[in-house]
Every structure is written in C-alpha cells, then in structure tokens.
Amino acid sequence: MPPQLYYPLQNFAASKKHCFLTGKPLTSSEEHVHVFPQWLMTKYNLEDKPFKLLDDSFSTYKQLMLPCSAAANEQYVEPLEREIKAAFAAGYDAVVKLDELKLFQWIGKWLFGVIFNELHAARTQQHAEGEEFSVSQSILQRFTNLHVMLQSLNLPVIFEDFKPFSLFIFKVDNEQGDFNYRDEISTVTYSLRINDFGIVICLQDNGVISRYQDEVYQNIKHQKLHPIQFEEFSARVFYSAYLFNRLPNYDIMPVGDDVYIEATSLRGDSMKPIFDEWQTKTYGQVLESFWKKWNILLFEIIKDPDRPMSFLFDDEGGFRAEVALPK
Structure with missing residues (x-):
C-alpha cells in the first residue's frame, strides 16, 4: 500500500x-x-515570555503546542x-555539518507549529x-506544501x-546569551x-533565492560576521523572499513504497521575471527593522x-573585516 x-x-x-x-x-x-x-526555551529563558500572534493577541512561548502522538514523538x-540540540550546543562547526534536510525539517516543524x-x-x-473563518489561500497552499515535505520525517519522501x-x-560573533x-x-x-x-532560510522557494543572492553569499560565507552584518544579510534574504513573485507548485506522486515530489516550472506561462524589481527605499525599510537594536534610521x-x-x-x-558601529 502506498504511503498515506x-x-x-x-x-x-x-x-x-x-x-x-x-x-x-x-x-x-x-x-x-x-x-x-x-x-x-530552557537555555534562553523563553518559557514565560510573551509571544505576539498575528491577531495582536498574546500567548507565551511555552503555550504554543503541536498535537503529536507519543509514538511519533519518540520515533x-x-x-x-x-x-x-547537540549540534547547536557544539556551535558553528557542528551546525554546518548537519544534513540540510534535517535542518529544513526542524525549522519546518517550528514554522508549521507557529502557523498552526x-x-x-x-x-x-x-x-x-x-464571522465565517477565512484565511489566505496562498498561505494555506504554502503551508500545505511545507507540511507534505515535513512528512519526510516519517515517510519515504524523495525530492x-x-x-x-x-x-x-x-x-557570527554573538554576545553570550544572544537569542535572536x-x-x-x-x-x-x-x-x-x-x-x-x-x-537564514526560505523554506518554499526551490532554491532560487540562493542563486539570486549567490554573489553576495560567496563573498561572505567563510567570514566571521558581526551580528549587524548577519542581520544585514538576513534583511537581503527576507526582502528577496518578498520580491519572489511565484507560488511554487509540486507534483506529488506515490510510487510503490515512496512518495516523489517534483517541482513544477516556476516560469510557467509568465514572461515576467521571477523577482520583482529591487527598490532601495523598501529594502531600507526592511533593513531598518533588522537593525533596530542599533538605532539606525531609514534616512541614514x-x-x-x-x-x-x-x-x-x-x-x-570588499568585505568589511572590521565593523565600526554608529555612535
């Protein structure tokens, strides 16, 4: 029987x-x-800190749960x-050796839990x-796709x-205890x-942001970044995801004991570029949000x-090896 x-x-x-x-x-x-x-949560003392939901109500970090059978949790x-946990405790050298799919699954479970x-x-x-419950169909489609891919945890899913x-x-040269x-x-x-x-990860772009930001990434990927530099690159990725104007679709095919997922063409019938035009002011607004800790304003x-x-x-x-923060 094919996987369900x-x-x-x-x-x-x-x-x-x-x-x-x-x-x-x-x-x-x-x-x-x-x-x-x-x-x-224990390491960074998050349990009772407030977590703001999209409807402006508040929960706490520890109150956000996913229903999960004891068997699925254990297995x-x-x-x-x-x-x-072991890789994160060991630090960067262990994290970069992790199977990328496992990081995708771990982060995917986290984001699926938030949207749930x-x-x-x-x-x-x-x-x-x-009122009748309604939600954006694009949001549902993105997270339906993500959830199918998350089932690579428990089913033989092949990309x-x-x-x-x-x-x-x-x-990154983070301060001790940093959690961002x-x-x-x-x-x-x-x-x-x-x-x-x-x-930094975009979970539903089929790798196109990696290619879009490849020139920047190649120049910095082996450098030790100051936190403000990491946040700058993060802003570039988040803004790139905003400019990405396709909603990926997939053919999902159970074959024998496996489930094959094949990405359909992002171009489709559209002649429009996959990314909208980069706007400096809009990017600056994103960057201002990421640099909020350092009080750098948009006009600067x-x-x-x-x-x-x-x-x-x-x-x-050239890469700035030394960072002089604004006073």
Missing part, C-alpha cells in the same frame, strides 16, 4: 485531537510537543531534536465574533532533482542567531539611494 500523506490544512481540518505529523487520533490531551523546543521528533497556532487563534476569534529551500549558515529569532509567515522565511552562528540607511548603508561591504565592494 496527511493534509491537515485542507479546508483547515487541522485538529488538536490528531497528530500533526501522522494524522492519527490522539489518546490523551497530554500528547503534544512544544513548537519552540523545550531545551531551547521521529525527539531523535531529530536530540541531533539538532496562529490559524487556531484566528478561527476562535472569528467564530466568537460570528526529485530539486531542493525546496534556500539555506545560509554563518559563523524572526520569521515572516507569508513568505515562509526564518532566521535564528544564537551561540556562535546564524541561520538610504542617504545615498544609489549606495545604501552597508556593514558588509566597503565602498569598493
């Missing part, structure tokens, strides 16, 4: 009474996993958590106000000659800066519209 994929977001049938990974009914309300891994989720809780909160609120994500990992995380749900983009490294960033402020590169385009 679970589609919890079709008609938003996602239930807290079924395992998020396998779809099997749960036997107890105690069967769940944290969206933010317990080891990460699939927990072994992945142990491997990621966001959608449940939105549905509860809309029903309380007597047919493509990688669904763009992943960047850097060594952000995501953009609409573009399924994520960054995390902790220990001595930083990760785009004072010269042809050459926005950069801590990554000097005026000749």
Whole structure:
C-alpha cells in the first residue's frame, strides 16, 4: 500500500485531537510537543515570555503546542531534536555539518507549529465574533506544501532533482546569551542567531533565492560576521523572499513504497521575471527593522539611494573585516 500523506490544512481540518505529523487520533490531551523546543526555551529563558500572534493577541512561548502522538514523538521528533540540540550546543562547526534536510525539517516543524497556532487563534476569534473563518489561500497552499515535505520525517519522501529551500549558515560573533529569532509567515522565511552562528532560510522557494543572492553569499560565507552584518544579510534574504513573485507548485506522486515530489516550472506561462524589481527605499525599510537594536534610521540607511548603508561591504565592494558601529 502506498504511503498515506496527511493534509491537515485542507479546508483547515487541522485538529488538536490528531497528530500533526501522522494524522492519527490522539489518546490523551497530554500528547503534544512544544513548537519552540523545550531545551531551547530552557537555555534562553523563553518559557514565560510573551509571544505576539498575528491577531495582536498574546500567548507565551511555552503555550504554543503541536498535537503529536507519543509514538511519533519518540520515533521521529525527539531523535531529530536530540541531533539538532547537540549540534547547536557544539556551535558553528557542528551546525554546518548537519544534513540540510534535517535542518529544513526542524525549522519546518517550528514554522508549521507557529502557523498552526496562529490559524487556531484566528478561527476562535472569528467564530466568537460570528464571522465565517477565512484565511489566505496562498498561505494555506504554502503551508500545505511545507507540511507534505515535513512528512519526510516519517515517510519515504524523495525530492526529485530539486531542493525546496534556500539555506545560509554563518559563523557570527554573538554576545553570550544572544537569542535572536524572526520569521515572516507569508513568505515562509526564518532566521535564528544564537551561540556562535546564524541561520537564514526560505523554506518554499526551490532554491532560487540562493542563486539570486549567490554573489553576495560567496563573498561572505567563510567570514566571521558581526551580528549587524548577519542581520544585514538576513534583511537581503527576507526582502528577496518578498520580491519572489511565484507560488511554487509540486507534483506529488506515490510510487510503490515512496512518495516523489517534483517541482513544477516556476516560469510557467509568465514572461515576467521571477523577482520583482529591487527598490532601495523598501529594502531600507526592511533593513531598518533588522537593525533596530542599533538605532539606525531609514534616512541614514538610504542617504545615498544609489549606495545604501552597508556593514558588509566597503565602498569598493570588499568585505568589511572590521565593523565600526554608529555612535
């Protein structure tokens, strides 16, 4: 019998009474996993910190849960958590040796967990106000695709000659105790800066952002970055994901005991470039958000519209090995 994929977001049938990974009914309300891994929350003292949802309501990090059967947790989720935890504790040199697919699965579970809780909160609120629940179809499609790919954790899923994500990992000179995380749900983009490294990933672009930002990445990927430099590159990736104007589609084909996923052409029938035009002011606004810690304002960033402020590169385009922060 071919593997049976679970589609919890079709008609938003996602239930807290079924395992998020396998779809099997749960036997107890105690069967769940944290969206933010317990080891990460403990290390960075996150459990009781507020987490703002898209509807402007607040939860806490520890209250964000995914329904997960004890069997799926023991067999699939927990072994992945142990491997990621060990690599993250060891630092950059261990993280870059991780299987990229495992990082994709780990981050994918995290972002799927966030959207799962966001959608449940939105549905509860809309029903309380007597409104019919509705959500962007593009969001549902992106996360349905992500969830199918996340099932590579528990099913023999084969990606047919493509990688669904763009992943960047850097060594970063972080301060001890730094925990800097952000995501953009609409573009399924994520960054995390902790220990001595930083990760940026777009989970649903079929690797095109890697190619779009390849020249920049090749110039800096072996450098040790200052946090402000990492945030600058992260801003470039998040803005690139915003400019990416395709919604990837996939052919999903059970064949024998395996599930093959094949990416359809991003070009389709459109002659339009895959990325919209880069706008300096809009990029500057994104960068201002990423540089908020350093109080750098938009007018400073785009004072010269042809050459926005950069801590990554000097005026000749060379990497800035020394960073002089604004006073």
